[in-house]
Amino acid sequence: TNVGEGLLGVIPNLNVNIRNGDPAENIEFNVRGFESINGGAPLVLVDGVPMELNRVNPNDIESISVLKDAAAAAVYGARAAFGVVLVTTKKGKGDKVNVTFGAEFAAAKPILFIDPITDPHQFVLARNMATERTNGAPQYDQDFIDGTKRWSDNPTEENAWGVLNGGLRFYGYNNYVNELITEYAPQQRYDMSVSGSSEKASYYMSFGYLNKDGYLKNSDKNENFKRYNVLLKGDFKINDWLSLDSRALISTEKSDKPHFYHWDVNINTSARQDPLDPLWFPDLPFYLEEGDRADFEQYIGMPFGGTNFLPYLEDGGRQTWTRTDMTLTQGATLDLFKGFKIRGDFSYRYQTRNYQDVQSKIEVISNRDLAGGLIIDNGFSGNDWIDNRVNNDQYYVFNTYAEYTLDKFNDHFFKGMVGFNQEWGNWQQVRARAFGLITPSITDINATTGNQETYGQKEHTSLRGVFYRLNYNYKERYLLELNGRYDGTSRFPEDDRFGFFPSFSLGWRLSNEAFMSGTSGWLDNLKLRASYGELGNQLIFRGNNNNIPDYYPAIPTMGSSQSPYMMSAGSRTPAISAAGLVSPTLTWETVITQNLGLDFTMLNNRLDMSFDVYTRDTKNMLTPTQYPMILGTAPPQANGADLQTRGWELAATWKNRINNDWNYSVTLALADN
Numbered sequence: 001t002n003v004g005e006g007l008l009g010v011i012p013n014l015n016v017n018i019r020n021g022d023p024a025e026n027i028e029f030n031v032r033g034f035e036s037i038n039g040g041a042p043l044v045l046v047d048g049v050p051m052e053l054n055r056v057n058p059n060d061i062e063s064i065s066v067l068k069d070a071a072a073a074a075v076y077g078a079r080a081a082f083g084v085v086l087v088t089t090k091k092g093k094g095d096k097v098n099v100t101f102g103a104e105f106a107a108a109k110p111i112l113f114i115d116p117i118t119d120p121h122q123f124v125l126a127r128n129m130a131t132e133r134t135n136g137a138p139q140y141d142q143d144f145i146d147g148t149k150r151w152s153d154n155p156t157e158e159n160a161w162g163v164l165n166g167g168l169r170f171y172g173y174n175n176y177v178n179e180l181i182t183e184y185a186p187q188q189r190y191d192m193s194v195s196g197s198s199e200k201a202s203y204y205m206s207f208g209y210l211n212k213d214g215y216l217k218n219s220d221k222n223e224n225f226k227r228y229n230v231l232l233k234g235d236f237k238i239n240d241w242l243s244l245d246s247r248a249l250i251s252t253e254k255s256d257k258p259h260f261y262h263w264d265v266n267i268n269t270s271a272r273q274d275p276l277d278p279l280w281f282p283d284l285p286f287y288l289e290e291g292d293r294a295d296f297e298q299y300i301g302m303p304f305g306g307t308n309f310l311p312y313l314e315d316g317g318r319q320t321w322t323r324t325d326m327t328l329t330q331g332a333t334l335d336l337f338k339g340f341k342i343r344g345d346f347s348y349r350y351q352t353r354n355y356q357d358v359q360s361k362i363e364v365i366s367n368r369d370l371a372g373g374l375i376i377d378n379g380f381s382g383n384d385w386i387d388n389r390v391n392n393d394q395y396y397v398f399n400t401y402a403e404y405t406l407d408k409f410n411d412h413f414f415k416g417m418v419g420f421n422q423e424w425g426n427w428q429q430v431r432a433r434a435f436g437l438i439t440p441s442i443t444d445i446n447a448t449t450g451n452q453e454t455y456g457q458k459e460h461t462s463l464r465g466v467f468y469r470l471n472y473n474y475k476e477r478y479l480l481e482l483n484g485r486y487d488g489t490s491r492f493p494e495d496d497r498f499g500f501f502p503s504f505s506l507g508w509r510l511s512n513e514a515f516m517s518g519t520s521g522w523l524d525n526l527k528l529r530a531s532y533g534e535l536g537n538q539l540i541f542r543g544n545n546n547n548i549p550d551y552y553p554a555i556p557t558m559g560s561s562q563s564p565y566m567m568s569a570g571s572r573t574p575a576i577s578a579a580g581l582v583s584p585t586l587t588w589e590t591v592i593t594q595n596l597g598l599d600f601t602m603l604n605n606r607l608d609m610s611f612d613v614y615t616r617d618t619k620n621m622l623t624p625t626q627y628p629m630i631l632g633t634a635p636p637q638a639n640g641a642d643l644q645t646r647g648w649e650l651a652a653t654w655k656n657r658i659n660n661d662w663n664y665s666v667t668l669a670l671a672d673n
Contacts, residue, residue: 002027003053003061003087011066012649013671014085021108021185023212023225024255026052031068031083033645033673036589036618039541042066042083043076047247047329049347049397050079050423053087055251055325057208057229059102059191062090069614070533070593071505074483077421077465081537081591089249091233092195092202102191107184110215112177114271120173121148123275147171148276161282166371168287170278177270179279180309182217204233214257216267221313223257241336245345247329252322259317259359262380269307278304278368287370296370305364305379316381317358317440325351339407344400353391360384360440385450386443387433395425401467413473423463431455459551462490463538479507489538489588493554496587503533511600524605529597536588540622553622553637556582580634583625587639590619609652618643647673 004016004027017028031042044053065086067073073080117123124145128138143164151159151171160172193206207230214223230250237243260266281299286292303311331345364379401419436450437443445452465487472480481504488498510516511526519526540550556579597612620639627635648671655665 003056003058003064004029006058007064009669010667012651012669013068013647013673014066021215022223023054023210023227024253025054027054029083029085031066032614032616032647032649034643035082036537036591036621036643037641038539038589038622040082040537040539042085043073043079044085044087045076046087046249046327047089048345048399049327049329049349050395051325051327051349053085055229055253056087056089056249057191057206057231057251059193059208060089060206060229060231062088064088068612069505069531069595070501070535070591071481071483071503071531071595072533074485074501074503074533074535075417075419075467075469077467077485078463078487078489078536078538081535081539081589089231089233089247090193090195090204090206091235092197092204094195094197097194097196100191100193102189104187104189106187106189108187108215109184110181112181112270116177117275118173118175119152120171120276121145121152124148144169144171144276157282161284163288163370166288166369168278168368168370170276173275174273174277174279176273176275176277176279176308178217180217180267180270180313181215182222185213185215187212200237202235204231206231216258216313218313221258224255226254228252241334243333243335245329245331245333247327249327250325252324254320254322256318256320258313259319259357261312261316261359264307265309265312265380267309269309273307273309277306277308279308279310280304281365296374299365299374302376303362303364304368305366305377308364311362311364311379312381315360315362315440317360317384317443319355319357321353321355323351323353325349339405340403342400342402345398347397349393349395349397351391351393351395353389355387355389355391356443357387358385358437358440358443359387360437383435384437384440385433385435386437386445386448387431388445389429389431391427391429393425393427396423398422411475413471415469415471417469419467421463421465421467424460425462426460427458429455429457431457459549460490461551464488475512477509477512479505479509481505483533485535487536487538487588491538491540491551491553492587493582493584496585499536499588499590501534501536501590503531503535505529505531505533523600523602525599525601527599529595529599531593531595533593535591535593537591537618538588554582554586556580578633581631581636583636583638585639586622586637587620589621589639592617592619606656607652607654609650611648611650613648614646616645618645645673647671 002023004018007014008016013032015030019025029042029044044051046056067084067086073084076084124140128140131137131139147162147169148171155172160170162169162171188211190209191206193204195204196202210227212225216222228251232248235243235245281302281304283300287296327347327349329345329347334342336342359381361378361381361384363376366375366377399419399421401417403417406414432445432452432454434445434448434450434452436448438447438449465485467485468483470482483504484500484502486498486500507527507529509525509527511519511523540553542548542550558579559577561575562573593614593616595612595614597610599610601608619642621641621643622637622639623641625635625638650670652668653665655663657663
């Protein structure tokens with residue numbers, strides 16, 4: 001379904017968090033442990049453009065690599081402090097037209113980590129034993145014990161129900177999990193690609209479709225997700241010194257699921273619903289006395305409330321959205337003379353999301369008092385409303401660099417690069433909400449009778465950086481690399497927006513030394529690595545879970561609200577609260593990584609292993625400060641906290657070819673921090 005599932009356990013210290021089976025959820029990556037108290041994540045680049053990996057068709061991916069230490073990630077700058085995930089998509093190959101088509105049909109089975117008790121008599125006895133120990137008294141009386149025993153011995157509709165002191169009682173088993181959860185959730189995926197190449201050009205076109213249902217048994221009300229992917233790539237060699245490359249990546253996602261009313265009426269109630277709770281009002285010959293069926297006929301088939309999710313699923317509202325993500329990239333490469341080239345590319349990403357959430361009212365029976373009168377209410381659906389949101393996001397990325405390679409000397413190799421990066425982004429949301437649906441069958445803001453509310457939000461961000469890289473290689477034995485970036489961000493005050501972050505790495509290929517010549521029959525490569533690097537972190541998050549980006553931490557903002565405490569004849573008065581303070585020295589967090597590694601390959605490249613130990617220090621993290629309460633507003637955050645992460649990682653791969661048609665590989669990945 002998504003790329004994250006394929007990366008689980010493949011790369012040591014690349015932690016992949018997939019919260020649930022919803023393919024619309026973003027994949028959460030973590031490299032080498034906890035990053036910062038203000039949040040943080042590795043930078044994900046798809047063909048050089050920042051992008052959520054879930055938007056990419058897995059069949060379009062050529063390769064994925066992960067840069068973990070600061071020296072390797074240095075040229076990627078301001079958002080690469082906690083690693084980089086580099087994704088490269090496929091391109092046209094071969095001198096013939098290649099057409100591929102694939103179809104996949106799968107079924108996911110929900111796993112319930114509980115063994116539900118299907119015998120209500122056993123349930124009553126077990127619950128009474130538990131409550132007697134904790135509360136000193138049983139939860140169920142003798143009538144329940146006797147009633148559940150009768151049903152267990154003879155599970156008929158007549159034995160499932162009874163009345164005691166005017167109250168309706170259920171002695172049977174409601175089979176709630178089977179009523180709610182399906183046994184298998186189907187999934188279909190189709191992929192088609194057309195590719196080819198010649199001496200002057202190559203092209204790749206792919207089309208993908210994914211359809212996945214959720215785990216709800218009611219097929220008409222089940223969750224559903226659809227994704228459509230299109231990838232178009234072309235590379236053209238105009239002449240000896242100019243090459244052009246173009247790319248268009250488009251994905252459209254559609255999600256349809258039940259509206260979330262409350263945690264007590266959700267799919268997770270499959271693990272919480274009491275097996276003795278009735279789900280629907282029964283159809284019995286009589287209730288309190290013979291001949292009274294007509295008095296209760298209006299309730300027959302109505303749902304009971306509590307933690308019963310079924311009425312909210314079948315008669316409640318829906319949450320639906322459609323998201324379209326389009327990325328266009330145009331690049332050019334100039335090979336002006338031998339060893340010297342200039343590369344530049346510009347990418348434009350546009351994302352729009354149309355979201356609608358409808359909370360319609362439902363009616364449930366909230367008690368079981370037949371004698372005193374049944375109460376009908378709206379459960380957790382007291383208010384009905386419709387919420388529409390439209391998001392329009394735009395992001396621009398410009399990269400250019402010049403690279404010169406000097407390899408005229410037999411034993412010495414030099415390579416230098418200098419480049420420039422600029423990124424702009426703006427996000428906009430328009431939201432409208434209206435209360436009082438005329439009818440739940442017409443989900444339109446105009447079809448409401450209550451209050452209407454409108455909201456709006458705009459945010460923007462900008463990054464700018466220059467970078468360099470110098471490489472030196474002596475006889476493929478001694479390796480040196482120097483990196484540096486000078487980065488600026490719009491999130492910090494003007495005087496503290498820019499920072500310089502250097503790094504270097506050293507390598508010693510022992511297998512190429514003369515004293516190792518006796519190992520050439522079985523040892524292919526043995527290399528010792530060491531690196532030190534600094535990178536700046538400008539990502540700051542807020543919210544209870546550190547999941548909301550803060551684009552304006554350097555700008556004090558006043559809060560606005562409506563206060564009911566003023567003398568205004570019962571109406572609310574607009575109120576403004578004082579802005580919080582901002583530290584005058586607010587600036588980058590500095591992430592320092594030190595890494596020591598060993599690589600070796602042996603047995604004709606069959607066995608490949610690498611081992612790394614590292615230390616990562618996050619310096620000058622933003623942390624709250626304390627001021628006297630007389631201050632009257634929120635105190636500023638200051639760069640005053642440090643964090644250290646230490647660990648090791650091991651990767652070992654054994655690969656072999658059985659014959660011309662078959663080969664295999666086995667990878668072991670271990671890490672600790």
